[in-house]
Amino acid sequence: MRALIRTGDKSPETLTLDPNHPEPTPNDHPECYIIRTKACALTREELTWAEPKGPDAPVPGLDLAGEIISAPQSQGEHKFKPGDEVYALTTFTWKGNARDITVAHETELALKPEGLGWEETASVPLSALSAYQGLFVHGALKPPKEGKNTGKRVLITAASGGVGLWGVQLAHQAGADVVGTCGTSNVDFVKSLGVDTVLDYRKVDLLEWVSVDRAARGFDVVLDCIGGVTLTDAWKCAREGAKVVSVAEPPNPKRPEDGVAEGVLGVWFIVEPNGAQLAEVTDLLEQKKCQAVVDSVYELAQFEEAFKKLEEGHAKGKIILKVGA
Structure with missing residues (x-):
């Protein structure tokens, strides 16, 4: 063969x-x-x-x-x-x-x-399971079949990428308020996935945007798909007790020395194969709730x-x- x-x-x-x-x-x-x-x-x-x-x-x-x-x-x-x-x-x-x-x-x-x-x-599989596990296993949100996450705010960085686009869709289907970052050429695409707010990183500084009203614009869960400076900034965008989950690199070394709310935890994980979780994704695809x-x-x-x-x-x-x- x-x-x-x-x-x-x-x-x-x-x-x-x-x-x-x-x-x-x-x-x-x-x-x-x-x-x-x-x-x-x-x-x-x-x-x-x-x-x-x-x-x-x-x-x-x-x-x-x-x-x-x-x-x-x-x-x-x-x-x-x-x-x-x-x-x-x-x-x-x-x-x-x-x-x-x-x-x-x-x-x-x-x-x-x-x-x-x-x-x-x-x-x-890999992208959807990474997003699923990041949001619902490590980020502690409720998955779509278990109820809505009313009042929960989620940030997805690199929202047009393989994991990011699934993060947007799954968080949206789970009832969270979703903010996604992407480049100018992908803004309309990310909007089509169900994001509530899209931030063009070429035009909007994430940290400055959140700082305008941190209480209202801060996040309960961050799903970071890019790492680097963006991951460092994400720590300061998290609400008290939030989870900063990264599939790009371990988040704790990127934690700033100051400016981080109390009780914010960093989580880095490697996605695991899981047919049962994938079957939940299958249902969403067949219902055309995700693409x-x-x-x-x-x-x-x-x-x-x-x-x-x-x-x-x-x-x-x-x-x-x-x-x-």
Whole structure:
């Protein structure tokens, strides 16, 4: 089978398309589903992530959309069956999904949303789960199915990016008052996602904007998707007892020495595969309360172009590798 593998250091230049890569089999992975990959999504800088238990020939693309070939060999009932169309964020410690045949655990999988194409489906898992866990697990907001977050204010930085656009949509569906930051060219796009207030960072200084009326404009939860100076400023925009949650870098080293409200906590986390949470996202997609956003699609053989686009930054949505027909 074909597989995109990394043969050297952690850079796109060491990627190669292996036409004869070993195919995963039920005997090799008795606890896993064997899946025919239809599409996978790429994540910026994923090639640089630590791999404490990684394979010898890493495969990128942790977002998966595909069709089940076989169920696990273990006895008992299985949630999915051959022929089911599924999607998932798969484990970070095994090979990714830029390959014709891949594997996934049952707890990682959810049924593919009806009405979504393979490429749109592959754009969802990592970004949506990062936003979901950032807001509802670590940020302590109530998820959409559990009630509204009346009076809660949420800041999403880099709101037009892969995680940010899901942060806006999920916080909006959860009933929070949502503020998002983005560049000039993406203002209308972020508005379309359901944001209550959009701040063009090229024209508006976030800290100054909040300082006009901190009591009214401050935030109960910050979901930071960019890090750096923006993360430092976010601490001063948080209300008493707020959570500053970052997927970009650990927030505590960015905490200013003064100007931070009492009881504000910083949280940094690594997203975890979770099929049950992904199923909640599926419901929102099927009800058209949320949308999947694809920046661009490349054939697997066009991986060099795809990674070039990825590393340039400023993609609106996800960059997808089309693997199967």
